Amino acid sequence: MDAVCSDLVAEVRAFRQRFPDVRYVDLISLDIPGHFYGKRYPIEMLEKVAAGSALKLPQNCVLLGTQGGLFKIGDYCFNDGDPDAPRRLVPGTLKIVNWEKQPLGQMLITSDGTEKPIVFEPREVLVQVLKRLAGKGIFPVVAFELEFYLFDRQLRDGLPQFARDSLTDDADDQPNMHIERLSRFSPVLDDMVETARAQGIDTTVITAELGPGQFEINFGHLDDGLRAADWAALFCRSTRGVAMKHNYRASFMAKPYLQHPGSGMHVHVSLYDEAGNNLLAANGQQPLRHAVAGCLELLPHCMPIFAPNHNAMRRLSGTVNVATRASWGFEDRDACLRVPESDAKNLRIEHRLAGADANPYLVLAAILVGLEQGLEAGREPIAPLNEDRNSGIDFPLEMLEAVRSMQSHEQLREGLGDEFVNVYCENKRQDHLAFLNDINAREYRWYL
Known part of the structure; x- marks a missing residue:
């Protein structure tokens, strides 16, 4: 043995x-x-x-x-x-x-x-990206943040209902970011955190988010990108299970309500060398700018990964703190790529575009490929939103267009693997067509 x-x-x-x-x-x-x-x-x-x-x-x-x-x-x-x-x-x-x-x-x-190994297995795709970066002396430190909604366990006419307060049995109508909402839903939230910790996940900050029944739970930073993605995947499974135990339904659906904010997957990434030096902070943060440029250039071709279904595309509709173009900025939550204020040791990029229902292994893999190609190309990025509120690069907001853009991009195919890109794009194309292959009541109401 x-x-x-x-x-x-x-x-x-x-x-x-x-x-x-x-x-x-x-x-x-x-x-x-x-x-x-x-x-x-x-x-x-x-x-x-x-x-x-x-x-x-x-x-x-x-x-x-x-x-x-x-x-x-x-x-x-x-x-x-x-x-x-x-x-x-x-x-x-x-x-x-x-x-x-x-x-x-x-x-x-x-x-x-x-x-x-299965070349199109999401975890295997990330493994290969991390191995290639390690061969170049690049070692990511990663932290995920996941937003989700709580609903009543039972749907009504197929539609989700606001979560009921476990203390007062009222619908959740607290103002956004209200700290008392954490108290009102503390039994289920505390159980989610403790259960995640039992899975080995380092859960940290809990936030009552903007939408009714919407929360965010953050994870600690890890110098093992694969394990960080494992945490995100396992957290979704345990959170859904705990919610059901408390007679709620937890969902990472990207846009469950048109009139309320969607749920995102925010990924913090910094890059270090073998000696522990932050690569992004070197030479007056010039590598940071190059990495940003690479991510922005690749981002429009990664949309089937960041917004993997019809509903996830709905989230990118101009609501608060969600970018509608590939953009970046310092301490700016309207940007796809936010650079949080930090010291040189902890300088990092927060990638904010992905929906909460995206595949964490693939999201991280796509982000790292963008950073890798940006560092190698050494180009300057477009102006940050802090200097120009109109700065940005258009990206597709319709699935079939997004799939075509991803499938034809040679650098992305090189970074993630030809066979994976072919398989993934065809899976998304057929999944989208299957979703559209239904005549709903609204269609009859409009066109009958």
């Missing part, structure tokens, strides 16, 4: 000793739309997998559409025999699930590091 297997077996045995009532563990991985898929394993079988027994799942699970269906993408899904692909356990991710009625565990799995 090699050292990795030995450590995994020790991890499983320690978990079984700590949680003797757990009989099953969910082995989970994120697909292209950002949903977890996987299998529920008896805890005894998990120990065998940790010791080296084969772990395989269908390769095409990664290609599932938003509603779980398979699309024909090249030879995948229908002409390839639906082959299995090897997966492995991700060390350190075996954690208790405390929002289910019965004791349960969960653990991340991935194709990275196996004999045949």
Whole structure:
């Protein structure tokens, strides 16, 4: 048994000793739309997998559409025999699930590091970007911030209802950013934070956001970008589960209400060398400007990643603190790229464009490719919003146009991988067409 297997077996045995009532563990991985898929394993079988027994799942699970269906993408899904692909356990991710009625565990799995990694697996895409950056002496430090809405658990005529106050049973009508909202919803929010911490996630600041029932929970900064994206993915799963336990529905849908702010995924990224020096702060912050320029130039071609569905595009409609063009600025929340005030050691870029329902592995991968290409090109960015409120680069606001822009961009294909870009764009194109393939009541009302 090699050292990795030995450590995994020790991890499983320690978990079984700590949680003797757990009989099953969910082995989970994120697909292209950002949903977890996987299998529920008896805890005894998990120990065998940790010791080296084969772990395989269908390769095409990664290609599932938003509603779980398979699309024909090249030879995948229908002409390839639906082959299995090897997966492995991700060390350190075996954690208790405390929002289910019965004791349960969960653990991340991935194709990275196996004999045949899946090149379009989101986690694998990020792994390859991070490896390439490390080979160039670039080491990101990353922190995610995720906004979400609480709704009543039951929909009414298919529509979400404002969350009811657990103390007064009134609809949430507190003014935005009101600190008392945190008290009124503290039972569910406290449980979300403690549950996230039980998953190993360093949760920090909690904010009552602008919309009714909208909140934001921040994570600590990590010098492991892959683990930071793991945290974001696992947080979405645990938050939904805890909300259901408290008779709420938590949603990371990007734009659940037209009249209220959408929910975003804000990603803070700084770049360091092997000695721990902040690369963005060198030479009077000139690398910062180059990195910004690269991100802005690439951003219009990454829109299917940052706004991965029809609803996410709705969020980019000029509401407060959401950019409608690729822009940047110092301490400016209207910009796609905000440079927060900080000292040289902590100088960073906050990428604010992605919707909360975007895939965190792919969002971070796209951001890092933009930063990488900007540092290498060494170009000056457009004027910041602090100097020109009209500064910005247009980006597509319709999915099919966005897919065409992404699929044809050579630098993005080089940065994220040809096969991934082909598969991802076709998945988004077909998913969007499937969404549109419905005649709703409004269409009959307008055109019948």
